[in-house]
Amino acid sequence: MTTYNIALLAGDGIGPEVMKEAVKVLKLVEERNADVNFELNDVLFGAAAYFATGKAFPEETKAACDKADAILKGTIGLNHEDSKKIPVDEQPERGALLPLRRRYNTYANFRPVYLPKGLAHFSPLKESVVGEGIDIMLIRELVGGLYFGEKETGVDAEGRRYVREVLEYDEDQIRQIVRVGFEVSMKRKKIMHNIHKSNVLKSSVLWNEIVEEESKNFPEVEVVNILVDAAATYLCLKPTMFDVMVMENMFGDILSDQGGGILGSLGLMPSACKGPEKSYYEPSHGSAPDIAGKGIANPYSMIGSVALMLEMSFGMEKEAKNLWAAMQGVFEDGYSTSDLSKEGEANLVSTAEFGDLVCAKL
Amino acid sequence: MTTYNIALLAGDGIGPEVMKEAVKVLKLVEERNADVNFELNDVLFGAAAYFATGKAFPEETKAACDKADAILKGTIGLNHEDSKKIPVDEQPERGALLPLRRRYNTYANFRPVYLPKGLAHFSPLKESVVGEGIDIMLIRELVGGLYFGEKETGVDAEGRRYVREVLEYDEDQIRQIVRVGFEVSMKRKKIMHNIHKSNVLKSSVLWNEIVEEESKNFPEVEVVNILVDAAATYLCLKPTMFDVMVMENMFGDILSDQGGGILGSLGLMPSACKGPEKSYYEPSHGSAPDIAGKGIANPYSMIGSVALMLEMSFGMEKEAKNLWAAMQGVFEDGYSTSDLSKEGEANLVSTAEFGDLVCAKL
Numbered sequence: 001m002t003t004y005n006i007a008l009l010a011g012d013g014i015g016p017e018v019m020k021e022a023v024k025v026l027k028l029v030e031e032r033n034a035d036v037n038f039e040l041n042d043v044l045f046g047a048a049a050y051f052a053t054g055k056a057f058p059e060e061t062k063a064a065c066d067k068a069d070a071i072l073k074g075t076i077g078l079n080h081e082d083s084k085k086i087p088v089d090e091q092p093e094r095g096a097l098l099p100l101r102r103r104y105n106t107y108a109n110f111r112p113v114y115l116p117k118g119l120a121h122f123s124p125l126k127e128s129v130v131g132e133g134i135d136i137m138l139i140r141e142l143v144g145g146l147y148f149g150e151k152e153t154g155v156d157a158e159g160r161r162y163v164r165e166v167l168e169y170d171e172d173q174i175r176q177i178v179r180v181g182f183e184v185s186m187k188r189k190k191i192m193h194n195i196h197k198s199n200v201l202k203s204s205v206l207w208n209e210i211v212e213e214e215s216k217n218f219p220e221v222e223v224v225n226i227l228v229d230a231a232a233t234y235l236c237l238k239p240t241m242f243d244v245m246v247m248e249n250m251f252g253d254i255l256s257d258q259g260g261g262i263l264g265s266l267g268l269m270p271s272a273c274k275g276p277e278k279s280y281y282e283p284s285h286g287s288a289p290d291i292a293g294k295g296i297a298n299p300y301s302m303i304g305s306v307a308l309m310l311e312m313s314f315g316m317e318k319e320a321k322n323l324w325a326a327m328q329g330v331f332e333d334g335y336s337t338s339d340l341s342k343e344g345e346a347n348l349v350s351t352a353e354f355g356d357l358v359c360a361k362l
Numbered sequence: 363m364t365t366y367n368i369a370l371l372a373g374d375g376i377g378p379e380v381m382k383e384a385v386k387v388l389k390l391v392e393e394r395n396a397d398v399n400f401e402l403n404d405v406l407f408g409a410a411a412y413f414a415t416g417k418a419f420p421e422e423t424k425a426a427c428d429k430a431d432a433i434l435k436g437t438i439g440l441n442h443e444d445s446k447k448i449p450v451d452e453q454p455e456r457g458a459l460l461p462l463r464r465r466y467n468t469y470a471n472f473r474p475v476y477l478p479k480g481l482a483h484f485s486p487l488k489e490s491v492v493g494e495g496i497d498i499m500l501i502r503e504l505v506g507g508l509y510f511g512e513k514e515t516g517v518d519a520e521g522r523r524y525v526r527e528v529l530e531y532d533e534d535q536i537r538q539i540v541r542v543g544f545e546v547s548m549k550r551k552k553i554m555h556n557i558h559k560s561n562v563l564k565s566s567v568l569w570n571e572i573v574e575e576e577s578k579n580f581p582e583v584e585v586v587n588i589l590v591d592a593a594a595t596y597l598c599l600k601p602t603m604f605d606v607m608v609m610e611n612m613f614g615d616i617l618s619d620q621g622g623g624i625l626g627s628l629g630l631m632p633s634a635c636k637g638p639e640k641s642y643y644e645p646s647h648g649s650a651p652d653i654a655g656k657g658i659a660n661p662y663s664m665i666g667s668v669a670l671m672l673e674m675s676f677g678m679e680k681e682a683k684n685l686w687a688a689m690q691g692v693f694e695d696g697y698s699t700s701d702l703s704k705e706g707e708a709n710l711v712s713t714a715e716f717g718d719l720v721c722a723k724l
């Protein structure tokens with residue numbers, strides 16, 4: 001019997017509702033696998049934690065994460081107005097999410113931009129553009145760059161407010177993520193798109209040097225260098241040209257959400273954040289305060305993150321595969337939630353019913 | 363009789379071919395307007411200039427630009443491999459384009475993401491998403507941020523190569539571009555989307571403060587604050603929700619090219635770069651070395667940049683309008699170039715023929 005301890009960080013907004021469905025699925029997987037036991041540990045995180053304890057990432061949560069085998073995170077964040085009620089440095093992104101990433105050095109963020117043909121109707125792209133389906137593994141560096149560089153704000157000699165923040169990378173940071181890109185490419189189509197902006201950014205010049213150096217260790221992988229702006233064009237125009245994409249933190253933030261756009265919703269994009277020792281899993285979408293509590297948020301991205309956890313942290317590949325198939329099957333049967341679909345386009349069900357249908361398929 | 367001196371910076375790749383068509387159009391406009399005289403001054407710029415003179419932005423070109431009433435730029439840049447033949451700091455982007463922007467402080471970059479219904483077939487988006495057409499004025503700050511901040515590369519104490527570059531803004535820089543956003547919004551739908559990343563970047567925190575302060579001077583304009591990543595999602599999912607978008611330099615680089623993606627091509631996106639005293643105009647697309655010299659590049663974006671120049675630098679609004687109508691008319695008549703369309707989808711013509719058709723329509 002193997003026991004996996006999982007810290008559950010439901011978070012804010014729709015986080016708790018989609019997390020409930022993730023737990024439902026986890027319990028079922030546990031039931032079906034006599035030799036596996038999930039120890040679930042619910043802890044506070046984000047704005048919810050701040051209002052309860054004064055800290056967005058409280059000590060108790062840190063302790064729970066430290067001892068966990070994997071961390072499953074919901075969503076965090078408040079709307080623009082409400083977030084002003086929290087001091088800037090305790091706001092859930094700066095006070096909880098970025099520290100979580102830093103604490104476990106989860107440098108490799110996997111965001112599958114994946115749309116099988118059967119789900120193509122969700123996409124804003126023409127059928128002819130989606131073709132046989134979109135299947136991109138977008139890999140984002142998650143603990144460097146502008147996100148974690150020094151920041152300085154002040155007033156200059158002329159009395160003007162100013163701000164300076166630093167984008168920084170060293171070769172080790174770049175090398176470790178670039179290697180992940182190559183390794184994943186080896187298991188897929190052996191074509192890696194390297195996203196950069198070397199015609200302006202010196203960080204991209206160094207980045208590209210490392211890509212070139214590392215490519216010698218992966219001679220079978222064809223590297224295609226593409227400017228981040230051109231990548232943004234082609235991700236709309238011809239998404240099927242991409243298989244593995246690797247890029248620095250901020251580029252990854254923007255392009256992965258564009259990826260959610262071409263899928264039809266960030267609700268269709270789970271994600272994995274891997275560190276050397278510990279990984280955490282989260283939907284790519286936000287906390288959607290406007291629809292929180294209504295039971296209409298689709299749990300696909302959250303349950304997909306469970307699938308990634310089963311596969312990447314627990315080596316339960318078969319269970320992960322079945323879970324993907326079950327989720328897609330529910331959509332293919334014509335069910336959806338009202339955040340993703342309109343009346344008439346699908347048989348609308350609630351968040352909980354969607355979770356039930358996934359379990360039934362399993 | 364008014365004489366306008368225009369510096370022509372044809373540049374590299376397809377630059378010279380599309381510039382030829384711009385000149386054709388300019389000559390026709392001149393012919394039709396007895397009281398206007400265009401003095402055209404062809405000068406070297408970009409890689410072409412570097413190989414001829416050792417400088418990507420030679421003194422002679424600077425002098426021509428200094429005395430010009432407006433600058434019309436083609437495209438610059440080489441492909442990834444060829445650009446390695448030029449020292450990093452003389453590469454056309456760092457050695458010519460950025461210095462051009464800095465020299466004339468062209469802080470306001472206008473990139474119309476404009477797709478009238480008649481051109482909707484170019485878009486990779488479904489007809490239902492394009493709806494009555496896309497009409498966004500994307501405004502990008504063009505002379506600040508990461509592009510122009512200090513850059514440092516070196517080797518650290520542990521022998522690792524590293525790079526640090528600074529994203530910086532002061533309140534004046536932000537205020538001047540934000541004001542442009544408000545002013546343009548006042549002439550349009552009075553809704554301005556402010557693109558930021560204040561949950562991570564301190565530069566966005568200051569940016570948003572200035573937007574809030576300036577909004578008091580434009581009480582009629584509704585400001586919608588949206589994270590850059592969410593904007594990337596919605597630019598695919600629901601582009602018709604945007605009217606005016608305002609953002610800092612790097613965000614603008616990426617989102618405007620995504621804008622080109624949803625139009626169907628950067629070839630459909632002209633642009634204007636306005637400074638306090640001088641402005642320059644350029645297509646948003648690159649130099650496309652792979653198709654240079656083949657006569658298949660569409661000159662829409664280049665000729666559209668002429669239209670923007672006529673309107674914004676010379677106050678020739680009627681002529682600009684006619685030019686837009688002529689260009690769109692050519693597409694609506696079913697003509698296109700093979701960089702944009704496939705055999706069978708349109709009546710394929712060359713770059714020069716497309717220019718001729720625009721002139722005929724005029």
Ligand SMILES: CC(C)[C@H](C(=O)O)[C@@H](O)C(=O)O
Pocket residue numbers: 077093097253284561562591
């Ligand atoms: C919430 C925010 C800090 C975060 C990021 O920018 O990384 C989110 O947008 C994401 O992509 O995971």
Ligand SMILES: CC(C)[C@H](C(=O)O)[C@@H](O)C(=O)O
Pocket residue numbers: 199200229439455459615646
């Ligand atoms: C060529 C490059 C320096 C430029 C930029 O990044 O600004 C281009 O991509 C653009 O958008 O005008």
